[in-house]
Amino acid sequence: MYVIKTSNISPQNTHNGQFMQQTISYTGNKYSAIEPDYTAMIRPAQLRRMGKCIRMGTGSALPILQDEDKLDGIILGSSEGGLEDCIKFLIQIVDYNEGTLTPTNFVQSTPNALAGNLAIMSKNKSYNTTHVHRGLAFENALLDALLLFDEQKAETLLVGNVDEISEYNFNIETKADQYKKEEISSDELLNSQTSGTVCGEGSSMFLLSSKPTNAVAQIVDVSHICYPQKEEIIAFTNTFLSKNGLIPADIDSVIVGRNGDCKTDFWYDLVCDEMFKTQNLYSFKNLVGEYPTASAFATYFACNLVAGKKAPKASIIHECTVPKTILIYNHFKGEQHGLILVKQSQL
Amino acid sequence: MDIYVTGLGCISPLGFNVEENHLQLKTERDGLVKSKYLESKYKSEKFFGEVKMDTSSLLQKVNIPNKKGLTRTDALAFIAFDEAIHHAGLLKKDINDSSTAFISASTVGGMCLTDELYRDSNLHGKNSEYAQSYNCAAHTLRITKEYQLKGFTNTINTACSSSANAIMIGMKLIRTGRAKRAIVGGVDSLAKYTVNGFNALQILTDKKCTPFDVAREGLNLGEAAAYIVLEAEDVCIGKTKYAKILGAGNTNDAYHASAMSETADGVTACILEAIADSKISKEAINYINAHGTGTQNNDQVELTGFHNVFANIPPFSSTKSYTGHTLGAAGSLEAVYSILSIVNNEMYPSLRVTNAIPDCHKMLVMQYTNDIEINTVLSNSYGFGGNCTSLIFSDI
Amino acid sequence: MDKEQLKKELINHIITYLNLSDYTPEEITADMPLFGDAGLELDSIDSLELIVMMEREYGVKLTNPTEGRKILIDVNSMADFIIANKK
Secondary structure (H helix, E strand, O other): OEEEEEEEEOOOOOOOOOOOOOOOOOEOOEOOOOOOOHHHOOOHHHHOOOOHHHHHHHHHHHHHHOOOOOOOEEEEEOOOOOHHHHHHHHHHHHHOOOOOOOOHHHHHHOOOHHHHHHHHHOOOOOEEEEEOOHHHHHHHHHHHHHHHHHOOOOOEEEEEEOEOOOHHHHHHHHHOOOEOOOOOEOOOHHHOOOOOEOEOOEEEEEEEEOOOOOOOEEEEEEEEEEOOOHHHHHHHHHHHHHHOOOOHHHOOEEEEOOOOOOOOOHHHHHHHHHHOOOOEEEEOHHHHOEOOOOHHHHHHHHHHHHOOOOOOHHHEEEOOOOOOEEEEEEEEOOOEEEEEEEEOOOO | OOEEEEEEEEEEOOEOOHHHHHHHHHOOOOOEEEOOOOOOOOOOOOEEEOOOOOHHHHHHOOOOOOOOOOOHHHHHHHHHHHHHHHHOOOOHHHHOOOOEEEEEEOOOHHHHOHHHHHHHHOOOOOOOOOOOOOOOOHHHHHHHHHOOOOOOEEEEOEOEOHHHHHHHHHHHHHHOOOOOEEEEEEEEOOOHHHHHHHHHOOOEOOOOOOOOEOOOOOEOEEOEEEEEEEEEHHHOOOOOOOEEEEEEEEEEOOOOOOOOOOOOHHHHHHHHHHHHHHOOOHHHOOEEEOOOOOOHHHHHHHHHHHHHHOOOOOOEEOOHHHHOEOHHHHHHHHHHHHHHHHHHOOEOOOOOOOOEOHHHOOOEOOOOEOOOOOOEEEEEEEOHHHEEEEEEEEOO | OOHHHHHHHHHHHHHHHOOOOOOOHHHOOOOOOOEOOOOOOEOHHHHHHHHHHHHHHHOOOOOOHHHHHHHOOOHHHHHHHHHHHOO
């Protein structure tokens, strides 16, 4: 399947297209998204009910939806959906002792609220799904799109992700030692020798098509595995490549989800040391932080690279050639591992 | 290539396994009660489709060594999953094969522990053992880990159509050759969170629900887990087969966040798409397991959809009158019931209907029926956010 | 309570509860329809929010949704209902 257009809201200046030229550094363990002025695109009557998650997702999707009147589906991946709304409703339950409660937070808190909202805003009555498989929610959204294209049930689809930093999620994960205790600059994050990472958020949206016309990139395939043994991950990666008629040497670039957590970054070394020693190597979580659907940002980044844009310095671990065939390898907490294969679109 | 249903598993207000569920369905006995185990001030005010066992006893039925952090949702999922794979006679090597997919669904996840989530998320004391259990995918990942599943895994949340979509995705993975086998379904347990959410929307009735009755006043919430095993023709040769999955439709009503359009746009398109995807004629459908929640809005709109699609609507009923609305589990639980209909040539009624909506055209099934042949069943699921899914199963 | 004062208060509560950030209190008049294409263009979820607002702020309960349609016409009708039912 082919990527015709991308749109993005992230802790980098992606909403205005400046990201590849200039990156922003962060300190601390929260990388918050830079949100555009939504009032220009979302009616106040609609904006007033949106929590951050829905706002970001809508803001990211609208530039694509606005120009596209014939979409065959909306497919999203989100681990948590509007968690902020969810906990707001929870607090209402406790504060008012299950009395008369306002339903807006409840309705907005379901992870499928964004896809439903986008359908209403664009009057799109076609296929509509939301995948919530935590660290593989976006990979599954891509897989869903592949299935539709395989069966020739769709020609164009909107596929994307959203996850927000919510105070509450951040609290739970902080206590579970998911985030670094020390203040560290994003420029140093990947060299960190301590456990934990930094928290990020964002929404990437892709207009996908079954045809290559006007494509910026091709998403060839996607796969995933949960709880692999160390030796399994190499075999799994090899199987994925060979299923697509490739060997490791055919891959010229790898984008890894390295996040500075000394407990789990070894997975990336394992795969790269064994299979991709000389390839270009890029990172992205030092730019946008860690979140369950962060691989959507990596996909956005890969699309930009194969479209010929130069990688920002902060993302380069090692670069020696022009990226044309990119493998994205990302895992979430060392438990859920995903592979996405992105290629330059044949003109 | 045909895709067969080779195993069923469910736990619901009607019983702890498929056989117990079937008996209750046949004998027209609902599972709606004043709640015994829910921690909510509404537990004795409303009726609930509650699984008749406390959480720690349910956990004793879960056959894994380490049960730390397991919630009621997880327990229900494990029990139904285990029944389904045993019913299908799957061997360990089948389960661990990378061509076996596991697609689940949930809307509540571990939020059945509403109070624990409140404490954990507001930094009250140390994290509870459930800190990683709240997410909708928690049960899927726990099962994936314990059973060492290596193929595609996924969790879907499209509100009340979630597990119908899990079944659809599993079917597509097999159709496109990306999997040979898929264990598909979903789970949800009763939670203070959802009880208060639905109550705030004023769609819970204080009585037992009466889907498709003129005087229906709303829905009852329920809890359940249900999984079915789908297998490609070439990997289930010689095995007992219960039904075929023919096709699915998925649309969005694109009308309102929590109500359906009077014109039933989403419902109509969804059924039509399922019929087209199944490559059958409309007339082939001889029974509909309706979404039928018992709210004014849903039942009327769904019926409008039937009339939009069918010149003569087939017999239909809502088994939510037995189980209440089991949310993320409803689609797969009703898929199990639809398959039981096919296997046994039975229709399970909408219970307690005294005055059916006039334009039902007498097709609302109001008592247990086993004297007509059921070959092809349509099962509908609709959710907040406008999500519509229809599945079609047939005899083998 | 003075009805004019109550109406002013109600308008402020409506803005807060429904997060109508694009309106100032002056822009909402007491006879402006709450629902429908003219006026505030509120929907069914908003009506539930308004019912909660009346209960929390004024202690008046409105349990029957059909009754709600007669009361939630505009700020005038809401004020009348509150004055008639406030204990």
